[in-house]
Amino acid sequence: MAASIQMSSGTGRWVLLATVLGSGMAMLDATVVNVALPKIAAEFGASMAGLQWTVNAYTLTLAGLILLGGSLGDRFGRRKIFLVGVVWFAVASALCGAAQDISMLIAARALQGVGGALLTPGSLAIIQASFAPEDRAKAVGAWSGLGGVAGAIGPFLGGWLVDVAGWRWVFLLNLPLAALVIAVTIRHVPETFDEEATGKFDVLGAVLAALSLAGITYALTEAPEEHANMPLVVSSAVAGVAAAVAFVVVERRRSARQREPHAMLPVDVFASKQFTSINLVTFVMYGAMGVVFFLLVLTLQVVAGFDPIAAGTAMLPITVLMLLFSARAGALAQRIGPRLPITGGVLLTAAGMLLMTRIGPDTSYLRDVLPAALVFGAGLSLAVAPLTATVLASASERHAGVASGVNNAVARAAGLLSVAAIPPLAGLTGDAYNNLSTFDNGFRTALFICVVLMVAAAVLTFLTVRDDALRTAAPAAEPECKMHCAVAGPPLEPSGKGGSPTLDEHA
Structure with a gap:
C-alpha cells in the first residue's frame, strides 16, 4: 500500500x-x-x-x-x-x-x-x-x-x-x-x-552470521576463566572466524551474481x-x-x-x-x-x-x-x-x-x-x-x-566523516535533524533513491 x-x-x-x-x-x-x-x-x-x-x-x-x-x-x-x-x-x-x-x-x-x-x-x-x-x-x-x-x-x-x-x-x-x-x-x-x-x-547467511558471533563471543568470554576448556575455546574461536569469512564470501557471491537465494x-x-x-x-x-x-x-x-x-x-x-x-x-x-x-x-x-x-x-x-x-x-x-x-x-x-x-x-x-x-x-x-x-x-x-x-x-x-554528509539535494528546504535515538543501538532509516543523500525523509 x-x-x-x-x-x-x-x-x-x-x-x-x-x-x-x-x-x-x-x-x-x-x-x-x-x-x-x-x-x-x-x-x-x-x-x-x-x-x-x-x-x-x-x-x-x-x-x-x-x-x-x-x-x-x-x-x-x-x-x-x-x-x-x-x-x-x-x-x-x-x-x-x-x-x-x-x-x-x-x-x-x-x-x-x-x-x-x-x-x-x-x-x-x-x-x-x-x-x-x-x-x-x-x-x-x-x-x-x-x-x-x-x-x-x-x-x-x-x-x-x-x-x-x-x-x-x-x-x-x-x-x-x-x-x-x-x-x-x-x-x-x-x-x-x-x-x-x-x-x-538466505538462510545460510543468517546461520553463518549467528555462528560467527557465537563462536567468537564464547572464546572471548570463557578463555580467561580459571577452569576454561581451552581446546573448546580455541575450537570456538577458529569456528567463529571461519564462519565470518564464509559469511562474507557467500554474501559477495550472491550479491555479484544476483543468484537465489538473494543475499x-x-x-x-x-x-x-x-x-x-x-x-x-x-x-x-x-x-x-x-x-x-x-x-x-x-x-x-x-x-x-x-x-x-x-x-x-x-x-x-x-x-x-x-x-x-x-x-x-x-x-x-x-x-x-x-x-x-x-x-x-x-x-x-x-x-x-x-x-x-x-x-x-x-x-x-x-x-x-x-x-x-x-x-x-x-x-x-x-x-x-x-x-x-x-x-x-x-x-x-x-x-x-x-x-x-x-x-x-x-x-x-x-x-x-x-x-x-x-x-x-x-x-x-x-x-x-x-x-x-x-x-x-x-x-x-x-x-x-x-x-x-x-x-x-x-x-x-x-x-x-564528511562535512557535507547531511547536505540535501534540494536547497529549497531546510530540513532539521529532529531526533533522539537510543544509545542501545541507533535506528537507521534510508534516504533518497540514488544520487545525493537527503535528510527530508528521516528525523
Missing part, C-alpha cells in the same frame, strides 16, 4: 504507539537486566562469565539475526513479522521469569534476542512504509525519542522492580506490554511489503564509503559504551553499596540531557556538518568515562557520580543524533529493512564482543563481583580501555 497515513490522524497515533511500545520493550530489556545482575548472581551462585552470558545471550541472537528480521519483514510483511517478534519476545520473557538456574536464564535470554531481532527493525520499517512522506520525519523523531527514553529509563525501572518485587518481574513486566502491542497492531497497523523482494531466502546482506549497501565509515565509528563507539553500561550499575551496587533503585536512578541525567539537546545537536550537524559535533561529543563522552573512575567504596552521588553522568550525557547528546543522521543519509532507500538491520547489528555486535572481551582483560573473572577490591580495580581498568576506544572513534570520525 502507499505511504499515506497522516501523523495527526487517529490511525497515525495508533501506529506510532504500537511501534514505540514494541521497540521500546526490546530496548528496555536490553538495559534493565543489568540492575538485576547482583540479585541473579546471589540466587543462582553465578560466576562473572554467567553474568556476562546473561547479557550477551540476548545480544548475540539479536545481533546475529537482526538482518534476518529486517529482510523477513520486507519479504513477508512488516506487520506480520513484527507481531511474530512481539509474541516470541513475550513467551521468552515468561521463561526468563520462570528460570530455575543460570543456564535456563541464559537460554531464555537467547530466545528473547530472537524475538527482538524480529520486532526491532520492523518497528521503524513500518513507520517508513506507512506514513506520508511529509509526516515521516515527525513520526521517526517521535519513535526515536520515546524509544530512547524506554531504553534509558530501563536501569531506574529495573532497580525499582528488583527492590520492590524481585528480579523476575524485570522480565514478567513484558507480558502486559506485549499484550497491548499485539492488540493495537492487529487493529490499527496496516500491512506493508517490499514489492521487489522475491525468491528464496541477506547485499554488498551494494556498502557502496557508499560514508555509510561504511560511519558504521565503523558506530562499532568502536558502541563497543566502549556497551562495557560502561554493563559494568557501571554493577559497580554502583557491588563497590559503592548503592541499592538497586539508587544504582538505576544514578544515570537518569543522561536521559534528561538527551531529551533536551539531541534535536538541537541534530540541527547543528545539519547546519555545520556532522564531523565536528560527533568528534566533540565522543571526546566529551570519553571525559565522562574518565570521571567515572572516581567511583569507589566511598562514593558520593553528588560529588562523584553526578558530574560523570552530566559530562557523559552531554557527550552522547552531542554525538548520537548527528551520528545516526549521517547513517540515515548515507544509505539508499531500496534496502529499508536491510539497512536498518546493518546499523543495528553493528551496534549490537560491538556491545556483544566488547562485553565478552574487556571485563576479562580487566581482571573481572570468576567470582570477582564478590571481591570489592578486585571489582573496583577491574572497573577502573575497563574504563581506561573504553576511553582509548572512544578516542579512537573520535579520530576515525574526524578523518572519515
Whole structure:
C-alpha cells in the first residue's frame, strides 16, 4: 500500500504507539537486566562469565539475526513479522521469569534476542512504509525519542522492580506490554511489503552470521576463566572466524551474481564509503559504551553499596540531557556538518568515562557520580543524533529493512564482543563481583580501555566523516535533524533513491 497515513490522524497515533511500545520493550530489556545482575548472581551462585552470558545471550541472537528480521519483514510483511517478534519476545520473557538456574536464564535470554531481532527493525520499517512522506520525519523523531527514553529509563525501572518485587518481574513486566502491542497492531497497523523482494531466502547467511558471533563471543568470554576448556575455546574461536569469512564470501557471491537465494546482506549497501565509515565509528563507539553500561550499575551496587533503585536512578541525567539537546545537536550537524559535533561529543563522552573512575567504596552521588553522568550525557547528546543522521543519509532507500538491520547489528555486535572481551582483560573473572577490591580495580581498568576506544572513534570520525554528509539535494528546504535515538543501538532509516543523500525523509 502507499505511504499515506497522516501523523495527526487517529490511525497515525495508533501506529506510532504500537511501534514505540514494541521497540521500546526490546530496548528496555536490553538495559534493565543489568540492575538485576547482583540479585541473579546471589540466587543462582553465578560466576562473572554467567553474568556476562546473561547479557550477551540476548545480544548475540539479536545481533546475529537482526538482518534476518529486517529482510523477513520486507519479504513477508512488516506487520506480520513484527507481531511474530512481539509474541516470541513475550513467551521468552515468561521463561526468563520462570528460570530455575543460570543456564535456563541464559537460554531464555537467547530466545528473547530472537524475538527482538524480529520486532526491532520492523518497528521503524513500518513507520517508513506507512506514513506520508511529509509526516515521516515527525513520526521517526517521535519513535526515536520515546524509544530512547524506554531504553534509558530501563536501569531506574529495573532497580525499582528488583527492590520492590524481585528480579523476575524485570522480565514478567513484558507480558502486559506485549499484550497491548499485539492488540493495537492487529487493529490499527496496516500491512506493508517490499514489492521487489522475491525468491528464496538466505538462510545460510543468517546461520553463518549467528555462528560467527557465537563462536567468537564464547572464546572471548570463557578463555580467561580459571577452569576454561581451552581446546573448546580455541575450537570456538577458529569456528567463529571461519564462519565470518564464509559469511562474507557467500554474501559477495550472491550479491555479484544476483543468484537465489538473494543475499541477506547485499554488498551494494556498502557502496557508499560514508555509510561504511560511519558504521565503523558506530562499532568502536558502541563497543566502549556497551562495557560502561554493563559494568557501571554493577559497580554502583557491588563497590559503592548503592541499592538497586539508587544504582538505576544514578544515570537518569543522561536521559534528561538527551531529551533536551539531541534535536538541537541534530540541527547543528545539519547546519555545520556532522564531523565536528560527533568528534566533540565522543571526546566529551570519553571525559565522562574518565570521571567515572572516581567511583569507589566511598562514593558520593553528588560529588562523584553526578558530574560523570552530566559530562557523559552531554557527550552522547552531542554525538548520537548527528551520528545516526549521517547513517540515515548515507544509505539508499531500496534496502529499508536491510539497512536498518546493518546499523543495528553493528551496534549490537560491538556491545556483544566488547562485553565478552574487556571485563576479562580487566581482571573481572570468576567470582570477582564478590571481591570489592578486585571489582573496583577491574572497573577502573575497563574504563581506561573504553576511553582509548572512544578516542579512537573520535579520530576515525574526524578523518572519515564528511562535512557535507547531511547536505540535501534540494536547497529549497531546510530540513532539521529532529531526533533522539537510543544509545542501545541507533535506528537507521534510508534516504533518497540514488544520487545525493537527503535528510527530508528521516528525523
